[in-house]
Amino acid sequence: MKPNDMDIDEILKRYLPRATPEEADAAGERVLKRIRHILAGSQRAGRAGQADVPNHGIRARNARRGKSGSGAPRGSPGRFCIKDSEEGFTGRLLPMR
């Protein structure tokens, strides 16, 4: 298709993603729960006497990437730990046995 043949207003009207109010409300509810959870964690950390407010951005990113839970991250080939090998302590990540 050539640019001159294209009705860009029609394309924008038809194909630009638009959320319905219901979708927005459902997503808002899920996001609100996640943020409340993060803020509650910050408050607990604050009460425990940490000097600085924890970095919400890092917590949010880690929560998204599934790093804040327990167990191996998704897609990991297995669980690893730092331990001594036959060569002595190397500090490298080795498969857990």
Add this chain to the structure above:
Amino acid sequence: MKPTVAQQIGMKQQQFERLFAKYQRVVYCGVYSVTGNTPDAEDAMQSLFLKLIDQGFSEDSVRDPAGYLFRAGANEARQMHRAQERRSRNHTDDEVGLLRDPATDRNRGAEAMRERLLEAMDRLDPEQADILLLSVERGYSDAEIADLLGKTRGAVAMALHRAKERLKGLMCDEPKWGENQ
């Protein structure tokens, strides 16, 4: 006496809950119009609201909070979206839903067109993209956009025209070899 960290966060949380209730829809519309899928839109929405809490954002500090937050949402989504490799994305919930749809074959063409539009929008200048979204998605007039962005109405009308022309060109571009690998 200086408030404790917990008190500070508590204060922020109350303000946040009010702000969230009032503007969650408008922010979600902004992020969704850029990502086109629910999980990414929710991540961007969460990230934006956490930034607003950290910054102590107040709706009184801007003239048009809805327009400002719509634009902030779109920007947040754009930043997050660019950081990802779009092509290497796994199937999202939306895509899984689409595969289950009996009208999948018919939808595939529409989905491809939507992807093409989103990719072209992604390559626009961010301000052009904002102007386009405010106009098309929010239905803002040129005068309202001008007021929000501190520009003249004529400048907005010209930017909108140029954005559409550029979008047309981008959508007609053949992808360069290796560009989308």
